[in-house]
Amino acid sequence: MKQLLLLFSAFSLLLTSCSSDDNSSSEDKSILPKTISYIYPSVNLGTNTKNTLTYDGNKILSSISLNSKVIFTYTGNVIAKQQLFDVDSKGLETKDMEAEYTYENGKLKTRVTREYFTAKYPNGQNIGKTIYTHVSNNSISYIDYLVNPDTKIETKISEGTFTYKDGNLIEDKNIRGVVTSTRTYEYDTKNNPLKNILGLDLLLKETEIASNNILKIKRVDSDLPNPAIYLTNYIYNDKGFPTKQTSLTGDGKSIEYEIEYTY
Numbered sequence: 301m302k303q304l305l306l307l308f309s310a311f312s313l314l315l316t317s318c319s320s321d322d323n324s325s326s327e328d329k330s331i332l333p334k335t336i337s338y339i340y341p342s343v344n345l346g347t348n349t350k351n352t353l354t355y356d357g358n359k360i361l362s363s364i365s366l367n368s369k370v371i372f373t374y375t376g377n378v379i380a381k382q383q384l385f386d387v388d389s390k391g392l393e394t395k396d397m398e399a400e401y402t403y404e405n406g407k408l409k410t411r412v413t414r415e416y417f418t419a420k421y422p423n424g425q426n427i428g429k430t431i432y433t434h435v436s437n438n439s440i441s442y443i444d445y446l447v448n449p450d451t452k453i454e455t456k457i458s459e460g461t462f463t464y465k466d467g468n469l470i471e472d473k474n475i476r477g478v479v480t481s482t483r484t485y486e487y488d489t490k491n492n493p494l495k496n497i498l499g500l501d502l503l504l505k506e507t508e509i510a511s512n513n514i515l516k517i518k519r520v521d522s523d524l525p526n527p528a529i530y531l532t533n534y535i536y537n538d539k540g541f542p543t544k545q546t547s548l549t550g551d552g553k554s555i556e557y558e559i560e561y562t563y
Contacts, residue, residue, distance in 0.1 A: 383395060
C-alpha cells in the first residue's frame with residue numbers, strides 16, 4: 301500500500317466520530333497537521349520522508365514530499381477521490397495510484413483503487429473494489445474484490461467485519477480463503493493528529509485511523525502459531541495531540557519507525 305492510501309497508511313489508526321476524555325464541544329477544530337515526517341532507524345526498513353499538507357479550511361487539498369504528491373478531491377464535505385503521483389528529479393509527475401469513493405446516506409458505500417496506468421490500461425491495470433454494509437452503529441461488514449481490467453468481472457478475494465466500541469474500532473476480522481486474520485486494538489484517550497481533517501472519518505478502510513491513538517494492535521492468524529503484537533508510544537503537546545509517534549517491535553525493544561507532527 302502506497303503512502304496515504306497513501307498518506308496515512310503508515311499510521312496504525314481508524315478515524316471515527318467518537319468522543320474521548322480529551323474531546324469536547326469547545327475543542328479547537330482548527331488544529332491540523334502541517335507536516336508529517338516518517339523516520340526509519342535503518343534504510344532497510346524505509347526511506348525518511350517529510351510531507352507538507354495544505355488545506356482549504358478543514359478540507360485537505362494535498363500532501364507533498366520530495367518524491368511524491370497526493371491530491372484530494374471533495375464533493376461537498378466528503379472525499380470523492382485521492383490520487384498519488386510520483387515526482388522525479390525534474391519535477392515530472394506520473395500517476396501511480398488513485399482511490400475513488402461513493403457514499404450512501406452519508407456513509408461510505410464503495411472504495412475503488414487503481415494502479416499501474418499504461419497506454420493500454422489508462423484506467424489502471426490493477427483494480428480493487430470494496431463494498432461496505434453498515435449493519436449497525438457498532439458493526440460494519442465489507443467484501444473485497446479484484447476487478448478484471450478487460451472484462452470488468454469482479455472476483456471476491458476476502459470479507460470481514462469491523463467492530464466498534466465507544467466509536468473506536470476494536471476489532472477487524474478478515475477471512476481470505478481458509479485463513480482468518482483478526483486484529484484487536486487498544487487506544488489512549490488523546491487526540492488523533494488527523495481527527496479534524498474533514499471527511500477522513502468516513503474512509504473506513506483507508507488504513508486504521510481513529511479519533512484516538514492506538515497503543516497496541518494484536519494480530520492473530522489462523523495459519524500461524526503465535527500472535528503478532530504492535531506497540532506504539534506517543535509524545536503529546538499541551539492540546540493533547542501527538543508531536544511524535546514511535547512504533548515498536550512486538551517485544552517493545554526496537555524501533556520500527558517514528559512519525560513527527562507539526563501543527
